[in-house]
Amino acid sequence: MEKNPTWTCVVALALCGGDGRWLMHRRPQNKHHGGLWEFPGGKVEIGENPSLALVREIKEELGLQLTLEELEPVGFAQEPPNATTAQLVILLYKASWSGAPIEALEGGAIGWFSPAELVAIDMPPLDIALARGLFEKALD
Numbered sequence: 001m002e003k004n005p006t007w008t009c010v011v012a013l014a015l016c017g018g019d020g021r022w023l024m025h026r027r028p029q030n031k032h033h034g035g036l037w038e039f040p041g042g043k044v045e046i047g048e049n050p051s052l053a054l055v056r057e058i059k060e061e062l063g064l065q066l067t068l069e070e071l072e073p074v075g076f077a078q079e080p081p082n083a084t085t086a087q088l089v090i091l092l093y094k095a096s097w098s099g100a101p102i103e104a105l106e107g108g109a110i111g112w113f114s115p116a117e118l119v120a121i122d123m124p125p126l127d128i129a130l131a132r133g134l135f136e137k138a139l140d
């Protein structure tokens with residue numbers, strides 16, 4: 001069996017506001033995938049629980065204190081195996097938000113999008129698959 005021990009686990013959040021729009025974060029220009037819109041989140045650290053990693057990332061990036069109970073796993077996407085770089089595996093969770101306005105605390109920008117708008121913005125390849133899976137029923 002071929003083994004790929006170098007994959008990287010990323011956790012990401014699909015956050016739905018009270019008006020049915022979803023939050024996306026625009027990556028700072030100087031980063032990998034700079035300028036593209038992504039679900040907020042980040043890399044899971046070695047030995048870290050994925051849901052706890054997402055709670056940590058969202059606190060750092062958006063200043064929101066989510067609880068584990070609020071996070072619903074809704075899908076995942078993974079890069080094809082690749083001999084030269086670590087394969088990304090993204091776990092997507094869903095939560096709702098109707099509290100105070102949110103800002104991007106670590107650079108970049110945030111935006112709120114309807115499902116139809118969200119699937120049309122510029123995103124990294126894995127996010128296109130995640131967004132389509134998330135809104136499969138809504139877009140039919």
Ligand SMILES: Nc1nc2c([nH]c(=O)n2[C@H]2C[C@H](O)[C@@H](COP(=O)(O)OP(=O)(O)OP(=O)(O)O)O2)c(=O)[nH]1
Pocket residue numbers: 010011012031032033038039040041042043088090124125126127
């Ligand atoms: N947070 C997040 N990252 C994503 C998404 N889609 C996607 O391809 N990625 C990639 C970008 C990054 O390479 C990696 C997440 O790492 P990160 O959010 O901690 O970003 P980072 O700036 O620390 O990563 P990097 O500079 O090392 O690339 O996953 C997404 O929807 N959300």
